[in-house]
Amino acid sequence: MKKQIHLEIEKIREQLYKISQYIGENPELGHDEFKASKIFSDELKNHDFQVKLGTAGLSTAFEAIYDSNMPGPSIAFMAEYDALPDLGHACGHNLIGTMAVAAGIGLSKVVNHYGGKVYVYGTPAEETRGGKVTMAEQGIFDHLNVAMMVHPFHRFEESGSSLAMDAIQFEFFGKAAHAAASPHEGINALDAVIQTFNSINALRQHVTSDVRIHGIIPEGGKAANIVPDHAIAQFYVRAANRTYLNELIEKVKRCAEGAALATGAKLKTSFYEFSYDDMITNETLSNVFTDNLVQLGVNRTKIQSKGSGGSLDMGNVSQVVPSIHPYIQICNEPYACHTHEFREAAMSDQGFEGLMLGATCMANTAFDILTSPELLNKIKEDFKSQ
Known part of the structure; x- marks a missing residue:
């Protein structure tokens, strides 16, 4: 069935490329991401997701749901799509948002066989007044069993902590x-x-x-x-x-x-901006993601451990639901995020291949959770202990 997920994501490769390029070429600052929110919402609707706009009172946020109408876990992929002033998508949010949408669509094509719900959340303004902060405070994520997202970087890194x-x-x-x-x-x-x-x-x-x-x-x-x-x-x-x-x-x-x-x-x-909580990585969930990355052809020795670095509004999500925030390689040079060089990497063919890999790996990780109650229980136990 993982092969089927891969095929379903490959089927929409051309559309995913167009979306990521469109967002990269039309950068929008936090809470003004109307073009990005619309193109993501429309794509999800095309794949039978029920989309609600303006989540948590945020005009460019959205909640997209694909319900199998059978009991099972609720799994969410987090989409970010705000740009930086003057630099555009120099943090690769055009890739992050498209990755989440692709993973959600891929998983939705098999969830009817196993039960559960697939969510894609559009979370605006990560760079400033993080939308996830408001959404977490309003209990938007409380019903979820797992939440995940993948960030582009110049190397592969496991999900770690944040400040x-x-x-x-x-x-x-x-x-x-x-x-x-x-x-x-x-x-x-x-x-x-x-x-x-x-x-x-x-x-x-x-x-x-x-x-x-x-x-x-x-x-x-x-x-x-x-x-x-x-x-x-x-x-x-x-x-x-x-x-x-x-x-x-x-x-x-x-x-x-x-x-x-x-x-x-x-x-x-x-x-003057929202407060971000520290990221609490669910280690069981992180290990499953890493195993899937290896299964997709990434040499395990290339995947580095992650310490604490900057601050993320995904940290606020991790306080209420088991979460991961790993990093996927999109360039060979050690370009730092928030630079012109990284922006170009996020628009490159290699950047797009990183997007496809990250989306497939997230969807495969979610599939493992759908098909293993024991794994889900272990993730829950880890979350309680943390």
């Missing part, structure tokens, strides 16, 4: 004054920002090695001869898990509070 992340903003309000004639009458909001950075730099000595804190000053004054009365600092604060990050973010807040107290500025604290 929990908070995007925090400190806005300081001071008092303007002439910086030469009457500086004593001013309250310098930029000084508060600079002291915040200095305090956070001092904090780095007293945090665990997994922590990453990096920030910018998007606003720091209008002219050098005016005491800045308004300044903003934005930080990404990351840690290996949500529990420690919650402790850490309070320490970071105190750095800004101390700076406000020292300078006399008023402080407003907010989160």
Whole structure:
């Protein structure tokens, strides 16, 4: 039956290529992915999926369901399709979204023989205000037995962990004054920002090695001869898990509070993007995916283990349903994501072959779950223990 899945995905090879190229050539930023959402939805409808648009109140999100009308597991593939400002699809989301759709269609062609439901979720804005965060908070994924997605990369990597992340903003309000004639009458909001950075730099000595804190000053004054009365600092604060990050973010807040107290500025604290939880890979599910990758011809020695890296809204999904987020090779050079070179790789023929491999491997992994209650139980046990 896995051969049948492979054949079904191959049948739509030409259409999948057109879709991935179309999305790559028409990049859309987060929550504006109307073209991508439509072309994916239309393709799924063509294969008898029931599609609901605007999932969780997000205009470019969707939920596509193929129901065998027989008891069985509910398995979901996650589609991402937002682009990066100025860079386009330099993270390969044109491949990720098309991979999920292809895997869903492939599995739908055999699920009637075994029972269960196939879901494809369109999840917008992964790069910024991650749609999966909102969808997870609203319980959209709670009924699922398994969720998976595959990310393009310059090598094969197993699903691993990711860093929990908070995007925090400190806005300081001071008092303007002439910086030469009457500086004593001013309250310098930029000084508060600079002291915040200095305090956070001092904090780095007293945090665990997994922590990453990096920030910018998007606003720091209008002219050098005016005491800045308004300044903003934005930080990404990351840690290996949500529990420690919650402790850490309070320490970071105190750095800004101390700076406000020292300078006399008023402080407003907010989160300018959604918070991402750490990715919890289901090891049983990950091992099944890796085994299927080997069965499809990938040398096991080429598949590297994955540690923690950046932050993913798939992490929020993994907190509520057994999940994986492995990486598939699409280029031979070690191009980093979010670069012009990686964007070109995501539009290349080799990139498309990676898409086909990833889609087939996800569908085969799902098939193993459909046909083995023992495997599904082991996945559930792992999830509970984690």
